[in-house]
Amino acid sequence: MSRWPGTPDPTSAPRRAPHLAYRRDIDGLRAVAVVAVVIFHFGMPGTGGGFVGVDIFFVISGFLITSILAADIEGDRFSLLRFYERRVRRIAPALFTVLIASGLVALVVLPPRALKDLAQSVIATIVFVSNIYFWSSTQGYFNGAAEIRPLLHTWSLGVEEQFYIVFPIILAATMRWGRNRAAWIVLAGLVAAFAASAWITPRAPSASFYLSPTRAWELLTGALMALRPTYPAKRWVGEAASLLGFGLVAFSVATFSVQTLTPGFAAIAPCLGAALLIIAGGGPYTPVVNSVLASRPFVALGLISYSLYLWHWPIYVYLRHYILFAPLGADAAAGGVTLAVLLATLSWRFIEQPIRRRDILKRRGILFAAFAGAALIIAALSGGVLLAKGLPERFHNLSKAAMQTEALHPEWAPYDSAKCFVLVPANWGGEACRLTHGKPGGHQVLLWGDSYAGHYASGFLAARDQLPISVLEYTSPRCPPIADYHSYSDPDCAAFNRQAIDVIRRYHIDTVILSARWESYMSGHRMTGAEVAGEVKALRAWGLTVILVGQSPVFNFDYPDDYYLARLRAGEGRSDDRASLAFPATLNNELRAAAAGATFFDPSAVLCEGQRCLYRKSGQYIVGDSGHFTQFGSSLMVAELAKLPPLQ
Numbered sequence: 001m002s003r004w005p006g007t008p009d010p011t012s013a014p015r016r017a018p019h020l021a022y023r024r025d026i027d028g029l030r031a032v033a034v035v036a037v038v039i040f041h042f043g044m045p046g047t048g049g050g051f052v053g054v055d056i057f058f059v060i061s062g063f064l065i066t067s068i069l070a071a072d073i074e075g076d077r078f079s080l081l082r083f084y085e086r087r088v089r090r091i092a093p094a095l096f097t098v099l100i101a102s103g104l105v106a107l108v109v110l111p112p113r114a115l116k117d118l119a120q121s122v123i124a125t126i127v128f129v130s131n132i133y134f135w136s137s138t139q140g141y142f143n144g145a146a147e148i149r150p151l152l153h154t155w156s157l158g159v160e161e162q163f164y165i166v167f168p169i170i171l172a173a174t175m176r177w178g179r180n181r182a183a184w185i186v187l188a189g190l191v192a193a194f195a196a197s198a199w200i201t202p203r204a205p206s207a208s209f210y211l212s213p214t215r216a217w218e219l220l221t222g223a224l225m226a227l228r229p230t231y232p233a234k235r236w237v238g239e240a241a242s243l244l245g246f247g248l249v250a251f252s253v254a255t256f257s258v259q260t261l262t263p264g265f266a267a268i269a270p271c272l273g274a275a276l277l278i279i280a281g282g283g284p285y286t287p288v289v290n291s292v293l294a295s296r297p298f299v300a301l302g303l304i305s306y307s308l309y310l311w312h313w314p315i316y317v318y319l320r321h322y323i324l325f326a327p328l329g330a331d332a333a334a335g336g337v338t339l340a341v342l343l344a345t346l347s348w349r350f351i352e353q354p355i356r357r358r359d360i361l362k363r364r365g366i367l368f369a370a371f372a373g374a375a376l377i378i379a380a381l382s383g384g385v386l387l388a389k390g391l392p393e394r395f396h397n398l399s400k401a402a403m404q405t406e407a408l409h410p411e412w413a414p415y416d417s418a419k420c421f422v423l424v425p426a427n428w429g430g431e432a433c434r435l436t437h438g439k440p441g442g443h444q445v446l447l448w449g450d451s452y453a454g455h456y457a458s459g460f461l462a463a464r465d466q467l468p469i470s471v472l473e474y475t476s477p478r479c480p481p482i483a484d485y486h487s488y489s490d491p492d493c494a495a496f497n498r499q500a501i502d503v504i505r506r507y508h509i510d511t512v513i514l515s516a517r518w519e520s521y522m523s524g525h526r527m528t529g530a531e532v533a534g535e536v537k538a539l540r541a542w543g544l545t546v547i548l549v550g551q552s553p554v555f556n557f558d559y560p561d562d563y564y565l566a567r568l569r570a571g572e573g574r575s576d577d578r579a580s581l582a583f584p585a586t587l588n589n590e591l592r593a594a595a596a597g598a599t600f601f602d603p604s605a606v607l608c609e610g611q612r613c614l615y616r617k618s619g620q621y622i623v624g625d626s627g628h629f630t631q632f633g634s635s636l637m638v639a640e641l642a643k644l645p646p647l648q
Helices: 024-041 050-074 080-109 112-126 130-137 152-177 179-200 205-210 216-227 235-255 265-280 288-293 296-303 305-323 330-356 364-387 392-402 457-462 493-498 500-506 518-523 529-541 560-569 587-594 603-607 631-641
Strands: 433-436 444-449 470-475 511-515 545-549 578-580 599-601 612-614
Touching: 024 050, 024 235, 024 265, 024 288, 024 296, 024 305, 024 330, 050 080, 050 152, 050 179, 050 216, 050 235, 050 265, 080 112, 080 152, 080 305, 080 330, 080 364, 112 130, 112 152, 112 364, 112 392, 112 560, 130 152, 130 205, 152 179, 152 216, 152 305, 179 205, 179 216, 216 265, 235 265, 235 288, 265 288, 296 305, 305 330, 433 457, 444 500, 457 470, 457 631, 470 500, 493 500, 511 529, 518 587, 529 545, 529 587, 603 612, 603 631
Parallel strands: 444 470, 444 511, 511 545, 545 599
Antiparallel strands: 433 470, 578 612
16 A cells, blocks of 8 residues: 555554554545646646645645644654655655656757756756745746746746745644644644745735745645644534535635635635535545545555646646647646656656655665765756756757847947936936937926836937937836735835935936836735826826826747747748737737826737737847847837827
């Protein structure tokens, strides 16, 4: 009978720790969690909240690992080396297999920049900081550009391993005072971590989703149950708890969506559901739901759940974005899931199990040496890919058609970027950057906003000899032009934006252009259309002419040349210079309403037809990444902006 790694044989489990006995229903619960994640990613209707499977995994992990640790500590068997040996045997074999397989496929299908990103994420995964890497390099887990990352799902491994670096040490220290006091300390940590999660999630949703401090309460929920197991003594109580738990899990999977703010208050439902199912199944009577979870099909899926989780996402990404180049139909999705289950079964049987059972790499020293050696080799190969700039010679002929030498990021265009685009708001020197001088008596215009305002600067700069207006730039990354906007991840924005009024006064500004990546702030619930309307109204009350620039196209790719190269390989690139938006085109209708009394400029009216917009024109790229304009794109849009009456 298969057991959780390191769990004592159920026939020899000590009486004082009956909760260590192998529980088939927990393997069944792991099956529910992984199936939820897989069918969510492969697009099965009615599973918009399937991502909560990871929350369930965290609760299960906290319960099982803490149960093992507590038993070892009480039995004077606790050893950090032994604990980390278990973790290596559990995590490394399947993980390294998937990393190697993903890299081999990547060499065939990934464009150069995407291959470089994969190499970076491989290194981050090996040292268990991929959650930090993806937090810093994506706009969020549900962002379209994040979806093309083959190792995005490893963020959850980063969270777990960071937690287990410190938790065993804290538990060993606190259990010297007994289980009860240790449980109280874990409860205090749970409450503090949940409070942080609930507070940070609406303010910095991407950070809250990816980072360990705001996820720790989910693992601590399981840990608390392991330290103070309170199982129902009466059958009806267990049945009710089990039904409620499964109902909460099903409710979360069926009703949550990518718009759900998690892991704050919303994550209570799946975590409490998992906790109730674990509690209900530990009593003297096995509830009906737990009996179903303990059935052979559920247990079989639960046993391969870790490998299935690892395999399914790279298969989806490669199939969807680099092989079929299209959304997956029912047949393709079914084929992808079947392949993931097959590979998961094989890797569980022939890679995971032999190492966990010590059939191979029996001694701890040999295991650690093999782990370190494999990690170094994989990291070195990844470093080689980075040095080789993604091996562009793999698609030499196509690459020449797709790549351009033009600088793709306009905020790095050939002007004094340190002065014009303020990378660190706290370091602003007090002067706005003048892009054009205009003609005597011309309008004094301030371009104010984040990098999605800054990407118009190079267009103004290129047209400086033709424009009759004087344009000054006041922009900084992730700082939308809302005076009272506050971000806990970018706290300097508030002061930077407040100083915009001083800039307006000092330079006698009469016209203000407001531009930002509105979809990022508004989809993250950090800003509403009413707040934008309030800023427009306040500036008009100062006697200023206001031009509100709508959301310019943001696409589901990291780099346009990678995307174009993929289309060329699919035989479609030369005939289609449009790509799908990563946000609903209706967003600009909301912004148009917010511009009441001001002038509204809609970039989508120039570039888009519905949800598809130009990313190339006349053989040149309009954007340089997922949305920032190139020099060419900026000049194209400024030519349209300059036609507005306030800029004449």
